[in-house]
Amino acid sequence: MATVLRSPLATLAWWLCLWPTASSARLAETELLGPPLKIVVNSNPHYARPRALLMGTLKAAQFQNFSEMIVVLGGSQKDQVYKDGDITVVETTFMSYDLTGLSMLWRHRNHPWVRAQAYMYLLDTVTVGVGFPEKFENFSTVHRVGYHEYRASPFPSSNICLFGHGVVESYRSNFDTALAKQDGLWFESGHAPRGVRQLDKFARTISPLKAREEHGDPLDVYGTGFPRRVFWYPDLDLYKYIFWKGHGDLTGSSSLSSGVLTPAAGLLLAHPVHARRWEGPNIRDCSSAMLKGSRQAL
Numbered sequence: 001m002a003t004v005l006r007s008p009l010a011t012l013a014w015w016l017c018l019w020p021t022a023s024s025a026r027l028a029e030t031e032l033l034g035p036p037l038k039i040v041v042n043s044n045p046h047y048a049r050p051r052a053l054l055m056g057t058l059k060a061a062q063f064q065n066f067s068e069m070i071v072v073l074g075g076s077q078k079d080q081v082y083k084d085g086d087i088t089v090v091e092t093t094f095m096s097y098d099l100t101g102l103s104m105l106w107r108h109r110n111h112p113w114v115r116a117q118a119y120m121y122l123l124d125t126v127t128v129g130v131g132f133p134e135k136f137e138n139f140s141t142v143h144r145v146g147y148h149e150y151r152a153s154p155f156p157s158s159n160i161c162l163f164g165h166g167v168v169e170s171y172r173s174n175f176d177t178a179l180a181k182q183d184g185l186w187f188e189s190g191h192a193p194r195g196v197r198q199l200d201k202f203a204r205t206i207s208p209l210k211a212r213e214e215h216g217d218p219l220d221v222y223g224t225g226f227p228r229r230v231f232w233y234p235d236l237d238l239y240k241y242i243f244w245k246g247h248g249d250l251t252g253s254s255s256l257s258s259g260v261l262t263p264a265a266g267l268l269l270a271h272p273v274h275a276r277r278w279e280g281p282n283i284r285d286c287s288s289a290m291l292k293g294s295r296q297a298l
């Protein structure tokens with residue numbers, strides 16, 4: 001209404017006044033809120049092997065943005081934030097399985113290495129396909145994740161999702177309640193165990209990602225002797241490996257049949273789905289300090 005009534009001269013004056021303010025406000029916002037997108041990889045000290053495999057596939061896919069990556073290690077000896085090469089590592093004694101990283105995002109929301117306008121929330125037991133770097137770039141540009149937006153596949157999605165910083169500001173301490181493994185599974189299927197509410201409850205916009213698809217036969221991707229089911233997330237070009245009948249194949253040494261370890265890239269290449277999609281160099285090309293200890297674990 002006001003715009004319709006405004007004279008052309010007034011409109012011009014309005015724009016001249018508004019424009020510099022709006023653009024400097026935008027600049028201030030970028031400085032205040034950090035880069036458009038960061039990846040959070042939720043992990044723990046025992047999962048060096050999956051982490052190394054993920055890092056290896058990122059390198060092989062020629063992912064460039066390790067400085068936009070935060071690795072959260074729940075159940076660590078102490079609380080500290082540091083850089084390992086370009087990667088930000090958040091160690092915490094807090095442990096809430098897949099949700100530890102969400103609690104850490106709230107705790108460190110203003111840390112210069114953690115702050116971002118939106119986050120892509122991943123778990124350590126994933127690997128990426130060759131299309132991942134472009135997907136990442138798109139989520140921070142043409143398909144940018146909004147400040148108050150939550151974007152995820154339908155349940156079950158293993159808590160893999162994207163959300164804006166506004167969602168973190170809104171959920172606050174929601175994820176500071178430590179959930180047991182079983183509570184975590186309950187959460188993953190859409191419930192609110194121990195009062196820990198779902199992420200979408202804190203978003204103003206909810207957008208769907210395509211549902212994940214099961215890909216091929218279960219694969220012993222970590223060489224533990226326990227094949228994991230493989231699920232592909234089309235909108236992320238990401239694979240998630242799930243130990244369907246239980247857990248502990250990676251933490252308990254008893255179940256590790258370490259004698260049968262095959263080079264991980266070989267395993268991925270051998271997998272029919274990966275074989276079609278995979279064209280990267282050998283996984284052992286990873287050079288990040290993050291992998292020094294864990295590369296031996298492969």
Ligand SMILES: *[C@@H]1O[C@H](CO)[C@@H](O)[C@H](O)[C@H]1NC(C)=O
Pocket residue numbers: 035036037064065068136137140
């Ligand atoms: C990722 O890295 C490339 C190459 O350095 C850069 O041009 C691009 O802006 C980065 N993207 C994001 C979202 O940080």
Ligand SMILES: *[C@@H]1O[C@H](CO)[C@@H](O)[C@H](O)[C@H]1NC(C)=O
Pocket residue numbers: 131134135138142
């Ligand atoms: C990135 O976005 C552009 C524009 O929508 C699209 O054409 C392209 O396929 C996207 N890339 C990927 C890998 O999804």
